[in-house]
Amino acid sequence: MLGMASLVTAVLGRQLQAQQPQANPSLQTKPATAPGNVAVRLTVNGQVHDLTLDPRTTLLDALRDHLGLTGTKKGCDHGQCGACTVLVNGQRFNACLSLAAQRDGESVVTIEGLAESGRLHPLQQAFIKHDGFQCGYCTPGQICSAVGMLDELERGIPSAVSPHLAAAPEASVDEIRERMSGNICRCSAYPNIVAAILDSRAGRPG
Amino acid sequence: MRAFTYERPDSIAAAVQAASQPGAVFIAGGTNLLDLMKVDVERPRHLVDVSRLPLRNITETDDGGLRVGALASNTDVAADSRVRQRYPLLAQAVVNGASAQLRNQATTGGNLLQRTRCPYFYDVAMPCNKRKPGSGCSALQGYNRMHAILGASTDCIAVHPSDMAVAMTALHAEVELHTPSGADRRLPISELHRLPGEAPDHDTTLAPGELITAVILPPAPSGRQVYRKVRDRASYAFALVSVAAVLDVVDGTVRDARLALGGVAHKPWHPREAERELVGAPAQPDSFETAGQAVVKDAEAQRDNEFKIPLAQRLVVRTLSDLAGG
Numbered sequence: 001m002l003g004m005a006s007l008v009t010a011v012l013g014r015q016l017q018a019q020q021p022q023a024n025p026s027l028q029t030k031p032a033t034a035p036g037n038v039a040v041r042l043t044v045n046g047q048v049h050d051l052t053l054d055p056r057t058t059l060l061d062a063l064r065d066h067l068g069l070t071g072t073k074k075g076c077d078h079g080q081c082g083a084c085t086v087l088v089n090g091q092r093f094n095a096c097l098s099l100a101a102q103r104d105g106e107s108v109v110t111i112e113g114l115a116e117s118g119r120l121h122p123l124q125q126a127f128i129k130h131d132g133f134q135c136g137y138c139t140p141g142q143i144c145s146a147v148g149m150l151d152e153l154e155r156g157i158p159s160a161v162s163p164h165l166a167a168a169p170e171a172s173v174d175e176i177r178e179r180m181s182g183n184i185c186r187c188s189a190y191p192n193i194v195a196a197i198l199d200s201r202a203g204r205p206g
Numbered sequence: 207m208r209a210f211t212y213e214r215p216d217s218i219a220a221a222v223q224a225a226s227q228p229g230a231v232f233i234a235g236g237t238n239l240l241d242l243m244k245v246d247v248e249r250p251r252h253l254v255d256v257s258r259l260p261l262r263n264i265t266e267t268d269d270g271g272l273r274v275g276a277l278a279s280n281t282d283v284a285a286d287s288r289v290r291q292r293y294p295l296l297a298q299a300v301v302n303g304a305s306a307q308l309r310n311q312a313t314t315g316g317n318l319l320q321r322t323r324c325p326y327f328y329d330v331a332m333p334c335n336k337r338k339p340g341s342g343c344s345a346l347q348g349y350n351r352m353h354a355i356l357g358a359s360t361d362c363i364a365v366h367p368s369d370m371a372v373a374m375t376a377l378h379a380e381v382e383l384h385t386p387s388g389a390d391r392r393l394p395i396s397e398l399h400r401l402p403g404e405a406p407d408h409d410t411t412l413a414p415g416e417l418i419t420a421v422i423l424p425p426a427p428s429g430r431q432v433y434r435k436v437r438d439r440a441s442y443a444f445a446l447v448s449v450a451a452v453l454d455v456v457d458g459t460v461r462d463a464r465l466a467l468g469g470v471a472h473k474p475w476h477p478r479e480a481e482r483e484l485v486g487a488p489a490q491p492d493s494f495e496t497a498g499q500a501v502v503k504d505a506e507a508q509r510d511n512e513f514k515i516p517l518a519q520r521l522v523v524r525t526l527s528d529l530a531g532g
Contacts (some may be wrong), residue, residue, distance in 0.1 A: 036211050055212035055253070058240070078241050079308055091281075091310045098311065099214050099238045102255055149306060157285040160301045160441065165290045182305020185506035 010136030011092040011124045011143070013071020013111030038101045044069065047114025051100070059103050060084045060095035063110060071140045075184070082183035085141040085148070086110050092148030094182075111140035114147065123147060126200035127193070134187035142183050148195050149179045171201055207243050214255040218384050218417065224254045226386045226415040232256050234277060235312040237304075238428035240319040246330050247321075247337055257313070261419055264288070270425040273382075276315030276418045279369065280304065283314060292426035295450050298433040299373035303318040305442050307364045318371050318381070318398060321409065322364035322472075323444055324353070335361045338357040345404075351510035352444070355502070355518065357471040362406030363508060366399055366473050367444050373433050375466035375474040376450035379420040386415040392422065399473030406472070429454025429462060430529045436521060445469035453529040455489040463526075467501065470518055477501045480522070491523075498523040 040051045044067060051066055060077070063069045063086070075083030077096045084095040087109040095108075114121035123143050126132070133139045153171055161178045162169045169175055175196050185193065215221040229251030233239055236257075242248035261275040264286050272288060283289055284300040305310065326332045326344035333342035333378035345353055345363050353363040378492055379395045398410050412418075435448040454461045463484035467475040480500035487493035498519040505515045 013248060029316060036209065038212055055210060056207045070367050077244065079237055079305075082305065085307055092307050093311050094237070094307045097240050097308070099212070099233075099236060099240065099253075099255075101214075102233070102236065102257060104214075147305065148310075152281075152306065155285070157515050158290065158297060158300070158301055159306075162301075166287075178441050179306055182307045 004128065007128065007133075008132055009071075010139035011111075011120070011127055012115065013069070013140045031132075038104075040100050040104045042067075042100065042103060043107040045109055051118070053100050055099065055101050057100045058096055059086070059088075059093070059098040059100045059108070060181070062097060062100035063108070069110050070142075073140055075138065080184070081138070081141075082145055083138050083141040085145040085183065087144055087148055090148070090151065092145050109144070109147075111144055113187065119176055121147070122200045123150075123197065126196040130196040130199060131189075132192040132193045132196040133185070133189050137150055138183060138185045138187075142180070142185065142193055145180060145183045146193075149176070150197070150201065171198065173198070208246070208249050210250050210253050211252045212255065214258060216258075218259055218261075218419065221254055221256050221259060221416050222384055222386050222388075222415055224252070225417070227252060227478060230254055232417060234316045235279070236316075237308050237312045238316065242321060242328075245328055256417065261315075267422065272423045274314050274421045274423065276313060276382075276420055278314045280309035280312045280314070281306070282319060283370070284309065285310055293373075293377060293423060293431070295431040295452070296370070296373040296377060296423075297371040299435075299448075299450060302433065302435045302448075303369040314370070314421055317368055318395075318418060318421075319410065320367060322368050324364040325349075327364060336364060336402070336409075338407070339407045346508070349510060350508040352446070352469075353508055353511055354471050354477050355407050355505040355511060355514045356467075357401045357473070358506070359402045359404065359406070360471065361404055362402035364402070364406065364471055364472060366409075366471070368474070369433070369435060369445065369448060371395065371399070371405055371452045372448055372466045372468035372474040374421060374423070376452055376464045376524040377423055377427065377430070378464070379424070381418055382420040382422055383412070384417045384419050384470055385413065390419070395421070396474070396476050402472045409472075427452045427454065427462065427464060432525060432529060434521060434525050436517060437466070447514055447521050449513065449518075449521050449525050451522070451525045451527055451529060453484075453489070455530055460484045460487050460489050460493065463497070465497070465501070465522065467518060467522075470505075472516065479503070484526075491527060494523045494526040494530070497526060 030090035073083040079094045079097040086095045159178045159185045161174045208252040231250035233253045234257045263275045284297045291296045332344040371502040381390045432450040433450045437443040445468045450466045451465040502519045
């Protein structure tokens with residue numbers, strides 16, 4: 001049962017029995033009149049939020065502590081582990097290394113926003129099918145990163161292992177491992193993560 | 207993180223003005239600055255967010271080069287088809303640095319201005335002349351496997367961490383700056399970073415408030431080019447030693463050679479003597495050996511990084527041989 005809870009938390013990014021979390025009033029920022037605070041408008045998973053934040057607030061802390069979206073994880077908080085990976089305007093970012101104020105007016109997608117009308121994103125489905133995790137802590141970041149990574153592949157962005165810089169890269173095991181190197185899995189579920197990502201592309205060209 | 211105020215000016219002039227006040231610092235991608243603010247190494251009182259200024263484009267220059275806007279992300283640079291075709295060593299250097307997430311966030315100007323990853327610079331409990339001038343260098347007596355073998359001083363043996371800047375050095379790029387007086391100026395990238403000397407707290411020659419607006423790549427050099435990086439793991443690690451090389455061979459003779467090394471010095475290392483040795487020499491192993499020896503002629507090792515000297519030499523020889531051969 002614990003394992004199932006961990007799986008659901010990892011893949012869907014929310015606790016069992018919890019619906020889409022609301023902002024926690026006790027964690028709200030100081031009033032807008034406090035000196036130095038900044039007004040920040042974030043569109044998160046399609047929903048617009050107007051926040052008043054201490055400028056020190058990272059995007060990661062805004063998501064977790066101000067919007068209650070705790071699916072995005074804080075691992076190292078220094079851009080080394082990738083647990084906080086989210087999509088900003090469609091591109092994968094480390095939310096810990098971005099100030100929320102810098103993302104004002106921009107669109108963010110987190111693990112909570114990937115499923116559509118109750119249907120898991122193909123990558124979420126593939127991570128379950130291939131058991132692409134153990135403890136699940138890195139999983140939201142892995143999945144968001146993989147969404148961004150596959151888009152980068154499709155746009156032809158090269159990587160360090162692309163054999164020909166001028167040619168379109170292929171979704172090979174080597175390419176996926178290199179392109180996912182910014183997401184650390186301390187349980188070392190890498191083989192299953194790679195299998196899940198490859199499988200999520202089944203039926204697609206290349 | 208210490209408290210600061212934040213603003214996002216909507217023009218270059220306003221940004222430079224805002225940054226000229228005491229304690230003000232530019233922020234763009236923020237991937238290095240925020241990291242350093244969290245560990246209390248950087249302590250800005252005011253952040254000037256330049257990330258939305260119109261400096262993101264990569265455009266052709268009149269002479270057939272490229273002007274890379276300072277806010278072009280690392281991914282933008284590596285993905286640009288003109289960069290990939292005309293300056294492949296630059297695209298290679300970029301994709302060999304950091305992680306994909308960081309490359310999406312990090313900018314061209316910020317990459318040049320990133321600080322050393324010397325662990326003693328990062329640890330505010332330890333003396334460090336770069337962080338606190340006059341306090342001493344902990345790396346000299348500490349664990350210094352990652353540190354400099356060229357151009358270091360008794361005050362600092364840190365290395366510059368950028369791959370991109372090494373490639374740009376081999377390409378003889380120029381850095382375009384907007385100054386607080388309102389004027390633009392350019393300087394060769396080899397003059398942007400400085401050696402530590404007695405003032406390792408100064409990484410660059412920039413004056414306070416100066417903003418990097420672009421990097422100008424001259425027309426692509428003739429010949430073949432490559433960026434090769436040796437590191438402790440295959441991905442997402444800083445260089446032990448890296449080399450950016452361009453080799454133009456005509457009828458078996460080297461017509462032009464350009465070299466720059468990363469991971470060896472306080473700045474991207476430009477071994478001019480080795481380049482001179484190569485030009486006019488036969489494109490043969492002996493010439494490349496001579497160049498490799500010239501690169502490390504003045505190298506000095508610390509306790510833990512002696513391996514870097516033969517590594518740098520062999521990497522230069524191997525890279526040049528591959529460019530001449532395959």
